[in-house]
Amino acid sequence: MFNSSNIHTVTEFSRKPADHIKRLRESKSPELLTVNGKAAVVVQDAQxxxxxxxxxxxxxxxxxxxxxxxxxxxxxxxxxxxxxxxxxxxx
Missing domain, CATH: 1.10.287 (Helix Hairpins)
Incomplete structure (x- = not known):
């Protein structure tokens, strides 16, 4: 389910949230956000x-x-x- 293309740090996400949101809407795949190298939250598009x-x-x-x-x-x-x-x- 998660691979290197959909695992990101919270810092990466906060720097370019629009890019992540666009990718989430297009791919329909969730992203795993990490803090200090550990899984913290999963984000996905609303649909x-x-x-x-x-x-x-x-x-x-x-x-x-x-x-x-x-x-x-x-x-x-x-x-x-x-x-x-x-x-x-x-x-």
Whole structure:
């Protein structure tokens, strides 16, 4: 995920923030900023962050559904198969 082209010091970032922001928007890849040679923060463009947050919400929803189905003694596949059959959904 991180390589030498997207690892920078906080000092580098603060000297030319516009260059970094342009690169972040174009590449859609995050940058790792370091302090004293150690990872400190990750920065990314807003669109990529929003997508990542939406995917995290989706994953959390799936985990919640699976937990509820497990507590009811059903697997997600079993539920999905029954739901699709009941509603005439074909994949």
């Amino acid at each position: 990529s962050y929003e997508r990542m947050a939406a995917l995290a919400d989706y994953a959390d929803s799936i985990l919640t559904i699976r937990k509820a189905l497990d507590e009811d003694g059903q697997s997600l596949k079993s539920f999905t198969d029954k739901f699709e059959a009941k509603h005439g959904i074909k994949r």
